[in-house]
Amino acid sequence: MAADTPSLSRAAGWMAGWLTLMVVIAIAGREATRELAVFQVMALRSLIGLVLLYPLVHAAGGLAAMKTSRLALHGVRNTVHYAAQYGWFAALTMIPLAQVVAIEFTMPIWTALLALAFLGERIDARKLAAIALGVVGVALIVRPGGAAAGLGAGQAIALAAAVGFAVSVTMVKSLTGRDSAVVIMFWMLVIQSAIGLVPMVLTWQPPTPRLWGWIGVVAFCGTFSHYCMARAMRHAEATVVVPMDFLRLPLTAAAAWALYAEHMDVFTLAGSALILAGNAVNLRRPALGNTPR
Numbered sequence: 001m002a003a004d005t006p007s008l009s010r011a012a013g014w015m016a017g018w019l020t021l022m023v024v025i026a027i028a029g030r031e032a033t034r035e036l037a038v039f040q041v042m043a044l045r046s047l048i049g050l051v052l053l054y055p056l057v058h059a060a061g062g063l064a065a066m067k068t069s070r071l072a073l074h075g076v077r078n079t080v081h082y083a084a085q086y087g088w089f090a091a092l093t094m095i096p097l098a099q100v101v102a103i104e105f106t107m108p109i110w111t112a113l114l115a116l117a118f119l120g121e122r123i124d125a126r127k128l129a130a131i132a133l134g135v136v137g138v139a140l141i142v143r144p145g146g147a148a149a150g151l152g153a154g155q156a157i158a159l160a161a162a163v164g165f166a167v168s169v170t171m172v173k174s175l176t177g178r179d180s181a182v183v184i185m186f187w188m189l190v191i192q193s194a195i196g197l198v199p200m201v202l203t204w205q206p207p208t209p210r211l212w213g214w215i216g217v218v219a220f221c222g223t224f225s226h227y228c229m230a231r232a233m234r235h236a237e238a239t240v241v242v243p244m245d246f247l248r249l250p251l252t253a254a255a256a257w258a259l260y261a262e263h264m265d266v267f268t269l270a271g272s273a274l275i276l277a278g279n280a281v282n283l284r285r286p287a288l289g290n291t292p293r
Contacts, residue, residue: 011236015244017228023251025221026101027259030092032214036205038089041215042082043200044207046193048219053185056227060182068179068187077171078191084164085192087157094154098262101252103158105138107242110166115238118170126281127240133278134246140271172230173238181230188226246275 032041057066068074091100112131115121175184207215232241250272256262 005235007235008240011232011241012244014228014232014235015241018225018232019245019248019251021221021225021228022245022248023255025218025225026092026097026252027255028214028217028221029089030097032211032218033089033093035211036207036215037203038086038093039196039199039203040205041089041218042085043193043196044215045219045222046189046196048216049189049223050186050193052220052223053182053189053227056182057186060180066183066186068183070175070178071187073171073175074184074187075191077168077175078188079195080164080171081168081188082192082195084161084168087161087164091154091158091161095152095158096262097256097260098249098253099155100158101249102138103155104162104165105134105246105249106159107162107166107169107245109135110163111169111238111242114166114170115173118174121237127243129281130243130246130278133274133281134243137246137271137274137278138249140267140274169229169233169238169242173233176230176233181227181234184230185223185227189223244279246278249275 029041057063060066088100088104091103109131112123112127116123172184229241232244250268253262253268253272
């Protein structure tokens, strides 16, 4: 399947959907994993996600249209993503919400390197500036200088998850060359449901009605956030799309302040400003003489 017409505005629109759903899933994931095992939350998220995705599958032509010639790549991508997702949810139970998201923002560094190595994408000065401003902004918000002992278990797990997500995002960009966003989502949910079935059974606890509500939110956001990401990837390169995700940090910080009384100090505000500046640089259209193919 041919890629859609390159369009920064369309990529940014789909990424706005991704950002909204990812902020919500961080809150819902924290609430659900307070009482349930991470394996159980992840498996229910995938199983419910299959039901939620069915209207899109039906509109795309049904199960027959979900065939793919790249099933092995889907399998590898989703195994990596499952492990990274487990680390992300586990880190939510170990360290502050803002810190999980901040550490996750090392992902664009790994994504840029992987896209350069495996997708043949170029990293020009504009993309480098966007990544640099974003990373400096994240460093200002996290300010790890007081942690002389280095990374703790929660921070190390979150960092490993960021690397895993970078590998997953790079593979999604490769998959979008032939498979639609719906096909990519379908196989993600099928494969991750299969991977998580046994761990879910082994860790099963009956969820309360309140927890079922949070699980439903996790399933909805987890399903359609990835659909938004896959659609964005069809309109722009990975090294353009991923730095837009830097906006999730100030948005998450604002949500954490509103819900958990995590205050935004001057460093958080300054870091957020740098992140916004990085996105502004990244979204600037290059001069006509330098427009890439």
